[in-house]
Amino acid sequence: MADQPQKEQLLALRDRIDALDADIGKLISERARCAQQVADVKNASGDGEVLYYRPEREAQVLRKAMERNQGPLSDEEMARLFREIMSACLALEQPIKVAYLGPEGTFTQQAALKHFGASAVTKPFSAIDEVFREVEAGAVNYGVVPVENSTEGVVSHTLDNFMNSNLKICGEVELRVHHNLVVSSVTNVNSISRIYSHGQSLAQCRKWLDAHYPKAERIAVSSNAEAARRIRGEWNAAAIAPTQAAELYELEIIADKIEDQPDNSTRFLIIGAEEVEPSGDDKTSILVAMRNQPGALHNLLEPFHRNEIDLTRVETRPSRTGVWTYVFFVDFNGHQKDPVVRETLDEVSARVADLKVLGAYPKAVL
Numbered sequence: 001m002a003d004q005p006q007k008e009q010l011l012a013l014r015d016r017i018d019a020l021d022a023d024i025g026k027l028i029s030e031r032a033r034c035a036q037q038v039a040d041v042k043n044a045s046g047d048g049e050v051l052y053y054r055p056e057r058e059a060q061v062l063r064k065a066m067e068r069n070q071g072p073l074s075d076e077e078m079a080r081l082f083r084e085i086m087s088a089c090l091a092l093e094q095p096i097k098v099a100y101l102g103p104e105g106t107f108t109q110q111a112a113l114k115h116f117g118a119s120a121v122t123k124p125f126s127a128i129d130e131v132f133r134e135v136e137a138g139a140v141n142y143g144v145v146p147v148e149n150s151t152e153g154v155v156s157h158t159l160d161n162f163m164n165s166n167l168k169i170c171g172e173v174e175l176r177v178h179h180n181l182v183v184s185s186v187t188n189v190n191s192i193s194r195i196y197s198h199g200q201s202l203a204q205c206r207k208w209l210d211a212h213y214p215k216a217e218r219i220a221v222s223s224n225a226e227a228a229r230r231i232r233g234e235w236n237a238a239a240i241a242p243t244q245a246a247e248l249y250e251l252e253i254i255a256d257k258i259e260d261q262p263d264n265s266t267r268f269l270i271i272g273a274e275e276v277e278p279s280g281d282d283k284t285s286i287l288v289a290m291r292n293q294p295g296a297l298h299n300l301l302e303p304f305h306r307n308e309i310d311l312t313r314v315e316t317r318p319s320r321t322g323v324w325t326y327v328f329f330v331d332f333n334g335h336q337k338d339p340v341v342r343e344t345l346d347e348v349s350a351r352v353a354d355l356k357v358l359g360a361y362p363k364a365v366l
């Protein structure tokens with residue numbers, strides 16, 4: 001092959017790719033037919049509402065795709081391809097409807113696409129409460145809301161919503177978050193005196209802004225995408241926004257990756273009405289209300305420690321009721337149906353004023 005002219009080599013390789021594509025196409029169709037048959041089976045045995053989307057099964061499919069992978073594609077790249085194949089297959093069973101904290105172009109939309117794939121029908125809402133309400137009303141199957149950022153900490157509004165909601169956490173998504181300084185076609189880049197963004201994004205770029213735009217006024221708005229939309233009519237304004245929002249609103253990126261922490265990332269939760277079965281590598285989130293007494297936190301955490309359950313997060317919020325002083329959000333490794341987790345939760349329940357399992361769900365795969 002080495003002494004073949006380049007043109008012939010390329011022709012031969014392209015023939016080979018065409019043949020492989022034909023095989024891949026056939027196999028994908030066969031897979032899609034199987035998914036349709038799964039739907040038939042689910043319909044035949046289902047009394048009442050049929051569950052087409054199975055988060056635990058999807059996590060297993062993605063993990064297997066990564067384990068099988070021998071390269072040259074990275075495990076993540078391989079899983080992403082399978083993510084889209086599954087998304088398209090599920091859409092044959094039933095297109096999944098997902099509400100997210102919008103508007104279009106936000107990181108939450110990226111998280112929704114990353115988790116459900118491009119065949120999901122996604123709908124933006126302008127507040128976290130509205131996303132919860134939409135899922136509660138059954139207008140959509142799932143919702144996507146941000147919950148914590150690696151630089152700025154917790155998104156308290158999301159946690160507060162769980163106090164008054166019966167929705168379950170069905171999954172989590174992690175997203176590397178990069179910020180850009182963007183301007184519109186009417187901006188005079190030498191006289192930027194206002195910078196719009198979401199409060200969290202402004203905070204995540206604080207040092208960069210101090211160094212480069214110390215005099216500009218920083219204005220917090222409801223989302224990065226809203227910031228991007230706003231500057232289109234202001235000659236002296238810039239926005240901090242994700243690349244997607246810059247593209248959507250036809251803005252120019254004048255500085256990229258301006259976040260202070262290079263590994264800046266945000267975690268999102270998938271909320272839904274149904275509990276999720278164990279996938280083999282899961283997390284559980286609980287909400288605990290406690291009376292203010294000495295040793296209360298130790299009492300809560302001790303059973304986890306004794307049973308060797310890894311806590312991944314402990315967050316405190318004011319309870320907003322006179323009765324309880326503290327409310328804790330605790331995440332830990334394991335599924336609420338694992339025997340050791342069940343025993344631990346029973347023990348903890350007996351020690352606190354109230355305990356609610358917010359959900360057990362597959363750990364983020366991608």
Ligand SMILES: C=C(O[C@@H]1C=C(C(=O)O)C=C[C@H]1O)C(=O)O
Pocket residue numbers: 034035038052053054055057058061085086087089090093
């Ligand atoms: C095919 C199924 O239904 C859906 C589609 C899946 C797929 O394409 O692999 C996996 C889980 C479900 O979300 C199933 O339950 O196995």
